[in-house]
Amino acid sequence: MNILLIQPPITLKKNETFAVTPPLGLAYLGAVAEQIGHHVTILDTVVEGFNLRSDEGHLTRIGLPKDAIKRKIEEVKPDLVGITCPFTLMDREMRCVASIVKSVNSGILVVVGGAHPSSMPDNVIADNNIDFLVLGEGEITFSILLKSIQESEEFEKIKGLWFKKKGKIIRNSPNEFIEDLDTIPFPAMHLLPLEKYLSLGEAHGSQKRKRYMPMVTSRGCPGRCVFCSIHTVWGHKWRARTPENVVNEIEMLVSKYGIREIHFEDDNLTLSKKRIMKICDLIIERGLDITWATPNGVAINTLDLAILQKMKKSGCYQLNFGIESGDPFVLRNVINKPLNLERVRRVVNWSKWLGIWTHGFFVIGFPTESLESIRRTIRFAKELDLDSANFFIATPYPGTLLNALASSEGLIKEDFDLSKLRTMDASIDTNLFKAKDMIALQKKAYFEFIIYRLKREFIDGYFIIRLMRTKSTDNLLFFLQKIRKRVIPTMSLDTKK
Numbered sequence: 001m002n003i004l005l006i007q008p009p010i011t012l013k014k015n016e017t018f019a020v021t022p023p024l025g026l027a028y029l030g031a032v033a034e035q036i037g038h039h040v041t042i043l044d045t046v047v048e049g050f051n052l053r054s055d056e057g058h059l060t061r062i063g064l065p066k067d068a069i070k071r072k073i074e075e076v077k078p079d080l081v082g083i084t085c086p087f088t089l090m091d092r093e094m095r096c097v098a099s100i101v102k103s104v105n106s107g108i109l110v111v112v113g114g115a116h117p118s119s120m121p122d123n124v125i126a127d128n129n130i131d132f133l134v135l136g137e138g139e140i141t142f143s144i145l146l147k148s149i150q151e152s153e154e155f156e157k158i159k160g161l162w163f164k165k166k167g168k169i170i171r172n173s174p175n176e177f178i179e180d181l182d183t184i185p186f187p188a189m190h191l192l193p194l195e196k197y198l199s200l201g202e203a204h205g206s207q208k209r210k211r212y213m214p215m216v217t218s219r220g221c222p223g224r225c226v227f228c229s230i231h232t233v234w235g236h237k238w239r240a241r242t243p244e245n246v247v248n249e250i251e252m253l254v255s256k257y258g259i260r261e262i263h264f265e266d267d268n269l270t271l272s273k274k275r276i277m278k279i280c281d282l283i284i285e286r287g288l289d290i291t292w293a294t295p296n297g298v299a300i301n302t303l304d305l306a307i308l309q310k311m312k313k314s315g316c317y318q319l320n321f322g323i324e325s326g327d328p329f330v331l332r333n334v335i336n337k338p339l340n341l342e343r344v345r346r347v348v349n350w351s352k353w354l355g356i357w358t359h360g361f362f363v364i365g366f367p368t369e370s371l372e373s374i375r376r377t378i379r380f381a382k383e384l385d386l387d388s389a390n391f392f393i394a395t396p397y398p399g400t401l402l403n404a405l406a407s408s409e410g411l412i413k414e415d416f417d418l419s420k421l422r423t424m425d426a427s428i429d430t431n432l433f434k435a436k437d438m439i440a441l442q443k444k445a446y447f448e449f450i451i452y453r454l455k456r457e458f459i460d461g462y463f464i465i466r467l468m469r470t471k472s473t474d475n476l477l478f479f480l481q482k483i484r485k486r487v488i489p490t491m492s493l494d495t496k497k
Helices: 024-035 066-076 088-104 117-120 121-125 140-149 194-200 244-257 271-283 304-315 328-333 339-356 371-383 402-410 436-459 461-468 474-485
Strands: 004-007 010-013 040-042 053-056 059-062 080-084 110-112 132-133 161-166 168-171 212-215 260-264 292-298 318-323 355-363 389-391
Touching: 004 024, 004 066, 010 088, 024 040, 024 080, 024 140, 040 066, 059 355, 066 088, 080 088, 088 110, 088 117, 110 140, 117 121, 121 132, 121 161, 121 168, 132 140, 212 244, 244 271, 271 304, 271 461, 292 389, 304 318, 304 339, 318 339, 328 371, 339 355, 355 371, 355 436, 371 389, 371 436, 389 436
Parallel strands: 004 040, 004 080, 080 110, 110 132, 212 260, 260 292, 292 318, 318 355, 355 389
Antiparallel strands: 010 059, 053 059, 132 161, 161 168
16 A cells, blocks of 8 residues: 655744654554555655745744645655644644545545553544544554455454544444564654755754754553653553664764764663663664763652763763652652652752763642642752753643543543643643733743752853863764753653653
8 A cells, every 4th residue: 555654843932942752653554564564654744844934923834835735645656645633733734634634535545542541532523624543552553454444344352442443433342552662663763755854954853963863662651750741652551672782873873864962752761770781782883973861851759870871971961850849749649750869969969970961850830739839840850950951831731630630620520622732832721820810830840950050050050060071072063052051841752741
């Protein structure tokens, strides 16, 4: 079959910034489809139309215009179009792309998948322009669907698939998660315009070297954080690729595409100490000249000094820590993440001592969170002496425990506009704060943290110390980039929360 996989445009508030990274989900599906003999084309409308922006009131749409998307569909002449929707705020554009496909040829089959369809399958599959919905992890379900279409088989036995039959929605049982991730082929990067991503320099998080590439080496998270919806795609059981498989992919990216930096987008890269140590050892043993970071975060409770030392030696230059709150009560009883804050201090101190850039993720504005709790989080962020930080607003995405809580307390109405859900904005009033008050508190958090960092850098002399320790152009450019982006929160287009 002739298959076209599409990442739809995205609509953001005019003051929002974001990153455009290769869509690994589509690249994995493309690799699986090619492996079983299908012809695949990937269209990332965002990177292709990065400079084609149109204003819609207080919002800006980024990506190819509708007529360009239609022309591409007409050119490819696909038998099937797969559309990814990693974010709830992309729901409208996903549906728009589906309608464009059907306007070209109503006989083209439309399949959707990703975090948003997996979180709201009933709502999404009801769209008249959508034929199939792949629930959760997609590779096996998608490959079986392609086989069934080609061989005119029934769809009722395909686990993980929702579809329509004679106007009725058929909800098949969920599929089992893939236990051996090494059986999945590497993402089909040759189907993507890699040089366009690299030339934009808009990676998720930061870059030390220009030629970077994202990777996912494990799936699933045993955590139960109230704000996270990734379990709707990858579940709670942690599954990991072997160290050899991971480093083989790195080596391929280095040799084939000249990649010199890896961004590990795992939710739990370091859950197994033995595995992460082996990955680092193999990078060192094979002489791979790479730098790497964890822009999607890393679990602090999995780290110790020995791991950090090995990570640093293998090229790690930045760690993003999912700290979430500086209030032990909120961590334990609201977020469901009982971190030991003293351990957080030790890990951050070890990282800074090793010369690893430390970035903290914090979340404020939970429905039951008080003003004093939020202030405690801001103080803790400064006391940690982190190099940089993000302060997100608790956002009740579909599929999260937070969404269930907010709905049960009447904070989310049935007619709620899903496009308002974004972590850099307040989407609901809580029991204690109006949305506008929470936005003001978020600004206060950033302002206080930035003033603190500027004082440390320029009055306390950190800036001079960093420059004296800078031994390469890479390090100098990275630090200057950090100064430029210090006050600009960044949102990823390829991950999950």
